[in-house]
Amino acid sequence: MHHIDILVATTSGNTEYLADQLAELLQHAGHTTTLHYEPDYSELLESLTDQSIWLCCIASHGAGDYADSMLDFAEQLHAEKPSLEQLKYAVIAVGDSCYDTFCAAGRDADAMFAILGAKRLISRLEIDMSQDDPDEKSSTWLKFFIQAM
Numbered sequence: 745m746h747h748i749d750i751l752v753a754t755t756s757g758n759t760e761y762l763a764d765q766l767a768e769l770l771q772h773a774g775h776t777t778t779l780h781y782e783p784d785y786s787e788l789l790e791s792l793t794d795q796s797i798w799l800c801c802i803a804s805h806g807a808g809d810y811a812d813s814m815l816d817f818a819e820q821l822h823a824e825k826p827s828l829e830q831l832k833y834a835v836i837a838v839g840d841s842c843y844d845t846f847c848a849a850g851r852d853a854d855a856m857f858a859i860l861g862a863k864r865l866i867s868r869l870e871i872d873m874s875q876d877d878p879d880e881k882s883s884t885w886l887k888f889f890i891q892a893m
């Protein structure tokens with residue numbers, strides 16, 4: 745049994761819905777979850793232990809920016825560059841392939857966490873909202889995430 749913090753970057757709610765679905769699936773698999781709809785940088789960093797697992801569901805907005813609910817978190821992460829050596833994580837990047845900056849925020853988070861020493865549990869999932877079925881794609885990916893924990 746693991747505890748998973750689910751960090752959500754959303755502006756219009758699609759990624760929040762997706763994160764809710766994933767939390768339910770994780771709970772059915774016997775794990776516990778905390779949803780962070782507006783991830784609090786200080787709280788999450790202060791509560792890091794070597795058991796910490798973050799599942800980050802990150803929509804891109806603007807010109808490849810983080811969606812609103814995680815803008816502050818991303819800004820502080822880039823400014824402070826903390827050590828994340830205790831952390832295990834995985835990223836689901838949500839975007840739309842009609843933008844040149846497809847999934848740029850999720851890609852940035854994935855790269856930043858790795859640079860800061862965190863352990864990537866599984867390769868990033870990228871969801872193209874104009875092509876993919878988000879539920880189907882993410883639930884298949886989640887099975888591999890659960891195995892990797």
Ligand SMILES: Cc1cc2nc3c(=O)[nH]c(=O)nc-3n(C[C@H](O)[C@H](O)[C@H](O)COP(=O)(O)O)c2cc1C
Binds near residue numbers: 757
């Ligand atoms: C104003 C606007 C800007 C966007 N910019 C990007 C972008 O730069 N890259 C990308 O991959 N998707 C972009 N998208 C697509 C969103 O990521 C996609 O609609 C996603 O489902 C939004 O998730 P949310 O409802 O959780 O905020 C943009 C969407 C909007 C409305």
